[in-house]
Amino acid sequence: MSDLKFTRRGVLKSGAALGAAGVAPSFFVRNAWAQDFTNNPGNGSSVVLGFNVPQTGAYADEGADELRAYQLAVKHINGEGDGGMLNTMTPLSLKGNGVLGKKVEYVTGDTQTKSDAARASAKRMIEKDGAIMITGGSSSGVAVAVQSLCHEAGIIFMAGLTHSNDTTGKDKRKYGFRHFFNAYMSGAALGPVLEARYGKDRNAYHLTADYTWGWTQEESIKNTTEALGWKTTAAVRTPLGAGDFSQYITPVLNSGADVLILNHYGKDMINSLTQAVQFGLRDKQVNGKNFVIVVPLFSRLMAQGAGENIKGILGTTNWNWSLTDAGSQAFVKSFGAEYGFPPSQAAHTCYTQALLYANACETAGTFYPCEVINALEGFKFDGAGNGPTEYRAADHQCFKDVLVVEGNENPSSQFDLLQVVQVVPRAQVEYDPAIFGGELGTCS
Amino acid sequence: MDAIFLQVLNGLDKGGAYALIALGLTLVFGTLGVVNFAHGALFMLGAFCAVTFQFMMTASKQIKDESITFFDAYKEVPYLEIWFGHVGTVLIDWVVPLSIIMAIPVMLLIGLAMERGLIRYFYKRSHAEQILVTFGLAIVLQEIIKSFFGANPIPTPAPEIVAGSANIGALFGLGDSVVYPYWRLIYLAFSGLVIFAVFAFLQFTTFGMVVRAGMADREMVGLLGINVERRFTIVFGIAAVVAGLAGVMYTPILPPDYNMGMEFLVLSFVVVVVGGMGSLGGAVSAGFLLGILQSFASMNEVKAIIPGIDQIIIYLVAVIILLTRPRGLMGRKGVMED
Structure with missing residues (x-):
């Protein structure tokens, strides 16, 4: 039988040593566990984003405009073109050299404005093409379905055009974020x-x-x-x-x-x-x-x-190309020079979503989704159209000014179809996130 | 009373479109024995004849749009307005009725090309194979139209003079709220006229007599030394023209898009089955009957009793008719029963 002696000083020393040893991994190997996530780009020179838009079906024209906006966003993030809203958005971590030094590449999918087709194409982009983020869509049914799939796969979903209260209400998810306004x-x-x-x-x-x-x-x-x-x-x-x-x-x-x-x-x-x-x-x-x-x-x-x-x-x-703030003008100028016509509200929301995701990765210093989610939650920014904007942490809904518009009686051009009647301040459209129920869930 | 009158009118107008499409489907089935799932695409192609004609009439000169300063944008001024002033504006306004002139030869050619180029190779094949190949053809035609015109509906308005609504309530001693769009009334009259013309053609011409005889007994007519096949090819062309004209005239009611044919096709097949396969009179009667029933089923009072009835009424009637009269309302014995 061994003769063990327990002194107060000895117990304290042992406890401190054990505590330090227990905490040590999170200091020294934090990046090691952080690497273990879906489609980690690792040491590769590029990162792949998945643009899931309606390329066929009733919203194909809207989807085409979304895709144009994403392609423009990729150009700007990679430091090509005139930079668009990268010149106006604040705060901004992006440096115009891709994201975290990696060139942004993309794959596309066709949602067909059908939930099952949208989920299938998102799944394909995640599993086969290695997409680290999925974005796009022009229907709330599609957004809710794809958001749920992405949450299960541990992939961030930056929703495109979706206006149902459910997307960031009863069906909200930790991995899903909506820039577009709601009903x-x-x-x-x-x-x-x-x-x-x-x-x-x-x-x-x-x-x-x-x-x-x-x-x-x-x-x-x-x-x-x-x-x-x-x-x-x-x-x-x-x-x-x-x-x-x-x-x-x-x-x-x-x-x-x-x-x-x-x-x-x-x-x-x-x-x-x-x-x-x-x-x-x-x-x-x-x-x-x-x-x-x-x-x-x-x-x-x-x-x-x-x-x-x-x-x-x-x-x-949500937004109109005739807005005169610096962010809107920079985007319209860039989009118009590229394609010869002004962007739609769907294009604006998709372009902004791509920039916001890239910027959040750059801010977090990692592509690890939980860190990126932390960077997006509560993020306040300006210079992206609609005035000062915030990604509310409680439901991942963006809050910004809303436009009340009217069909223009005397359009000055073929694009001048909507006339802004009133820019409604953000404070007037804010609400308690509890009214729509739902749970974000956790990041794992 | 006002509401009932309006729904009857609405049903007749809707039924007019069903009847025109179903009439062409029945003609093709009755003569050639082909179940043509591309018939809805012919309706859509007719609508896009109007769209194409509109594009031609509004071919424009691009003038730099000085109101847009962010990038180089251009506004378009139609050449017709530059060359002919007010007359050019009137011609553009009347584009839908004028496009009928273009649609007749174009749809006839499309019909003949379709029959000679593809359909005739499937006369002796099973109905399942006919459905597969014509359905495939419809999808190909849709995709071609989408690649040229995009997926969004294209506004193709009626002439300004008939853009409003007629106060028909006053004519029948009803309330002032009984109004109905002029163009829909024109469409109803137009469908009646086309249906009458097709029946008169089949009833009072030698060509029609041969076609009717061929529909009754193709082999016997062939044994008499008459080239039935050539006449049936022309019938296919006529069916294409009827569907095409129905499509042209429908454009002010429903801005055309590439998928509009599919939306009508399924309903029109139900109309043909309810009317009785191969029966022209049955197709027309069933078209109007189902149009009216669909309208009544959409009334709030009816939906309060049976929620969702507006979505299923046509199929429910089809089931009841087929259970009680398996050959449809006016179906002939022996058709599709081999």
Whole structure:
């Protein structure tokens, strides 16, 4: 039997030594465990980003514009071209030599605006092409599906055009980030303008696309208009891609409603608005008031499709090429010189997302997703359009000014389709992240 | 009452498009025995005849746009307006009705080329093979159109004079809220006219008589020394023209995109089956019937009783008709029963 003696000094010394030994790995081998993550570029000279955009299907034109923006972003990150928003964005860690000294390369996938196809192409880019980040898309259904896949794969997802409250609400994920605004913010921005233009005594009739984005937008706009004192006459769900909406529009004629709110996007919005105008709704008088049509989410590409019918219609948009701040001008100039026409809001959000991800890696000093997520969470920046912006840590939703726009009655050029009615300050569209529920989960 | 009247009108107008497409499908099936899944693509090609004609009429001179200072942008001024002033503007305004003149020969040529170049090799093949090859052809045509015109719908408005709505409520002693777009009324009249013309052609011409005889007994007509095949090729061309004209006239209602044919194809096949395979009268009647039922099923009062009925009504009716009358409403014995 050994003769062990325990003294107070001896125990303290042993405890300190054990503590130091326990802590040591996190000082000396932090990079060693950090290297163990999906598609770590290691010592390679390049890093691969995955651009998952709709190249076929109803949103192919929007997807093409997203891809143009990503290609421009890659150019600028790698130090080519005029630098675009790298000249205006602050704070900025990027040096114009790629990311962490590695040249940025990219692969592309086709979401087809279908959740299963989008997940398959994201999976392929992660597993076969070694993409370290996935970004893009033009639908909330797609964004929610791909975000969930990326979270499971340990890959950061920088969402493209997605406007449903769910993306950063009940379906939010630790690895997912959205720069684009959402339906709640549209409602909050649009409400005061609707009140100022059309008063407090109105009866609204909703036609709503029957999927996640449509439902959340209808709910947000209804909450806003009912808070103003408006009544909701009816809220009718329409199938996605219905084409001919006439059977849904005819009941509006004698419903007693004096406002038609079209919770439609893309082709559906072009068709429903065109047909509503053909049925004379814009020229109609109900209850002694002029009948009005409202399209809560607008884009310039949609305005092109709707032609003359868009004139005088109110809505909101994330960004418009006519903004005069330095960041917007730098991007429009760079994009216009490259492609000969101004960028869409989808292009703007995708370009910004690519820069934000690259900048976060550079700031974190690593591609390790958990460190990059830390760099993005709560990141405050300016010079990227829409004024001072923040990536809220609690739900990964970007908060910035929102634009209320109107179809331009007297366009000065073929691109001058939307006129900014009001730049709604960020404070007016902020909300408590708890209202939409959901859990971010953890980074592992 | 107002709401019911509007939905009947809406159903007739919708049914007009279904009937025109289904009429062409039935003609091709009845004469050539081919199940043509590329027929919707012909409707789409007709719409893009109008789009192409619009592009031709609005061919423009590029003038530097001084309002854009960030980069070199150009605005377009149509040559027709430069050369002819107001007359040029009017011609551009009337582009959709004028494009019918271009669509007739173009669609006839497309129809003949399709039949001679591909379809005739599949006359003796199974219906499954016919469906596969024509469906493949439809996809190829769609992709070609998308590569030229993009994926977004292209606005192709009706002439300004018929862009608004008619107060038809006043005509029938109904309320002022009963208005209906002029162009949709024109479309309804146009579909009636085309349907009448096709029936008159088949009923009152020698060519039509031979075609009808061939539809009833192809072998016997051939034994009489008549070249039925040549006539059937022309029938395919006529079916293509009917689908194409339906597409041209539909462009102000639905801004055309490459996928519009597929959206109508499935519904039109249901119309043909409900009407009875090979029955021209059945196709037309079923087109209008299903159009009206679809409109009524979309009424809020109906949907409050059976939620979602607007999405399934056409298929529900098809199931009921096929259970009670397996050959469809006006189907003939022996058609597709071998």
